[in-house]
Amino acid sequence: MKKFVAILLAVLMLIPTFALGENVVKIGVFEPASGDSGAGGKQEMLGMQYANAICPTVEIGGETYKVELVYADNGSSADKAPSAAQQLVSAGVSVVLGSYGSGVSIAASPIFAQAGIPAIGVTCTNPQVTAGNTHYFRICFLDPFQGTVLANYAFKELGATTAYCLAELGNDYDVGLVHYFKEAFTALGGMVIDETFPNGTSDFTSYLTNASMMEAGVFFCPVSIAYATQIVNQAAAMNVNYAILGSDTLDSNKVVEAATGTNLNICVSTFYQEGGNPEFDSGFKAWMNADAEALTNNGGNDMIAAVSVMGYDAYFTALEALKNAGSTDPKAVNEALWNTTYEGVSGAIAFENVNGDAIRDTAYIKSVDTANNAWNFVAVQGV
């Protein structure tokens, strides 16, 4: 019996390994498909899948290669990230895209480094992702920039003098952003109270009460979508009188849905505003509406999330790098990435030559239009 099971397992393992006749280049998609950031990760993947649908082949060194996306779910958690990364490495990818969330990227970084595979961070904004290494690049702006932008906005535009910040314990993204926000906000002369909540919390009423007690003008919570919707929902029930400020993670149709019909003032900073590139918008919407699964992954409607746009740009940046490298060898791609530029939907992409960070100096601020279940464009904000 046990021998039979062993043979069965061995046979099952062989099934997925079939050979293909044509040239294939594999791009790893290192994104969360489950866990707290699962919703965001899926939206980011949608951008890549759409890009792959538009442009399924690439010319490398005079030959046409079919691009195959290889997925690995990092489960939104730093302890699952290394084995997901290892899965991509052993699948033999040439370059990795991802992730949504900084902690998982930091945890997986050494695995990619050892295998000599370059990675392009899509929306991981913590400086630690790219600092001190030569294989991790990123196409989005960084926390010190985003934190400062948001602090400026809170202090100058929202007129807050006291800010209450809430981060998830042990989430590098939240903690980092709150740190830089606090730095900038206190430099402007404001007062900051920062607290943290443990993973898996669902009762935020005490934290919301804390902010009211301290007469905060703004409640800054750059948390995962899962928590953000809870916070918005509970804040609405408590009828809070301060503004809720979020970062790019709150730029989600789920947050808009939760806020619709309430009188909350919710503002977020993000990478892209729908309408910025009408041609892309209509193409992407048509693609999503044609595929029920894509629509579900986008949260049930066709509102365009900025992270999808970033995913789309990341895919094409990777193709540019492959073209420049003239080979599918990860090391060559890594070299080529330093000088790769791409005119993306979210803006021009180029990497600075120390850490491989994107050269970007603008963020978009949007607010929720609670009457119409939509985003309102507020401003383009630099430092």
Next chain:
Amino acid sequence: MFKTILPYLLSGISVGGQYALIAIGYTMVYGILRLINFAHGDVFMVAGILMVYISASGLPLYVSIPLVLIITAGIGFLIERVAYKPLRSAPRMSVMISAIGVSYTLQNLVLYITGGLNQFYPTIPFISKSITIFGATTKMVTVVTPVLTLILMIGLVLLINYTKIGMAMRAVSKDFETSSLMGIKINNVISATFVIGSFLAGVGSLLYFTNYTTVIQTSGAMPGLKAFVAAVFGGIGSIPGAVVGAFIIGICESVIKGLDIILFKLGLSKQMMGLATFSDAFTFALLIVILIVKPTGLFGEKTTDKV
């Protein structure tokens, strides 16, 4: 001072009431089988997921709510029959491990079905409304929860003290073997316990997820663990004990989250100490203290070991 603490008390009472409904299930099962039913928190979570899917299918609330409660009770029955009954004569550790296995299975099954994404709980109109009590705004469910919890608790105590099945339950929890010799159908009694426990967890999930509107496969783990602590705290096997324990834990937890601010507002501390980090840990510290000082809990009966 009252104005400062009131909002925390309100949210604590409502969380406490929801923990209480889960804790009753723990305490009843433990009273009879001497089993920490680790899967109970997950039954609570599954009830939440069921509600999401059943109401998404378009059924009206007056159909979907009873349906969820019935299915949840059925799941409790099924878990007992599949995972615990075959191990009736096995060592207690095996049964406990089976419970951990069931918990693992339920979580993974939900992970698979939902694709690992947060599910949004449907709005139940009446209890989702906002109301204002002494200047603190909250959801109607905050007020409904403690009342409903107390009503259910009184009903359950009456059931246990004045009905035939209740008498059988008391007998089985006193002495498993003798009561089976006396002609009590042990398996029926145990099934009834699981059905009642799961039903209450289902009610708890209605209230809890109306308050905190997202459900994910791990949503049951922490509330489950805390409800268990509440059951131990109140004296395991005692239903009023579990309810009192749950309210104490709910309130403590909520106050600790705001403790920095409360101390600051009352002028007792000058700076933030990050005490909110300990909101979960405090529950367990409380548990360990009670276990060491009074191992049978607040209302537990004293037992002696037989050689």
Next chain:
Amino acid sequence: MTKNINNMQRKKLDPAVLISALIIAAVYVAVFVLEQIMPPTSMLFTVLKKAAVYALVAVSMNLLNGFTGLFSLGQAGFMLIGAYAYGIFTIPVAQRAAVYQYYNGGLVQFSLPVIPALVLAGLAAAAFAFLIGLPVLRLKSDYLAIATLGFAEIVRSIFQWDKLGMLTNGSNMLRLFPTFNDFNIKNAEGEVVVYLSTLMPFVIAGVCIALIVMLLHSSYGRSFMAIRDDEISAEAMGINLAKHKQLAFCISSFFAGVGGAMLAMYSNSVQAKSFTSAMTYEILLIVVIGGIGSVTGSCISSFLFVACSEWWLRFLDQKQMIGNFEVPLLRNGFRLVVFSVIIMVVVLFFRQGIMGTKELPDLFRKKLPKKTGKEGEAK
């Protein structure tokens, strides 16, 4: 990986022990050879490394739950302490500013070599265990389980506390410390000459497990088993219950601490939030699948458990085509469903686990059925 040579010398040479020793030696040689000839990115090595770590942790849990009869669920807490102790004291001084980015480089401004740090990790965990053991070891069975579970959660919160950030980096990751890959021997150009990154975890775990086996065969070990079998008789026979329970608890925690440090080395980073009670349950399941009270069983089941969860069942998470037929049900998460069903089947129908209470040499003694012999070799 169980009996070691010291045991052989004490008694007369038992052929079964000799065969076992040869099998274990063969496993080590095989690991070494495979590592030199296969590409280092292969999933096999990831699985082997993680399994070696889990084997040690599972054996340490087995020492407590299986051999001493103390039902403790605090394993993740002790692993956390070990992992942090290792991380805090081994991050190179030059990297500290980067790791402790919000705490000005942190408090500790020196770093220890790997092996002393591993021992320190174990000692730190054992010291905590000693303190925790004073009150909680008086509790019985389930109450002990729930109290130790509670302690693990408390430890997790303490390590995440912002005010200890100078030491623990708050709730943020510790990283950039030496990992298994630093065991590889490199030449002047930085190219790896001899791969040791998989062999070393095997060696460290092997030494620790050998120590545990020796302990189990000493008079202490026999006292532990007497306590498991009947506490009251054991006490009547003159065994000091409190002392022996405390001893077993501390020793188990010591090795859990070392295991935690090795887990940190495996995963390149440490973060308190990943040491949840779910991790303890996972290890408990490994112990149960292997057989409560069998060191060999814990080792074998660690390898099977890790290989199934990380590698062999991965294909269940992706859409598979056989010809033009898309296999139904396969999508993200299905692997875990299948896996949990397998576990339930083992728990319900194979209560003895893989090995029951047998050890590797028992498989080569005549009175035992031949059937189980295969699995001993499979490792």
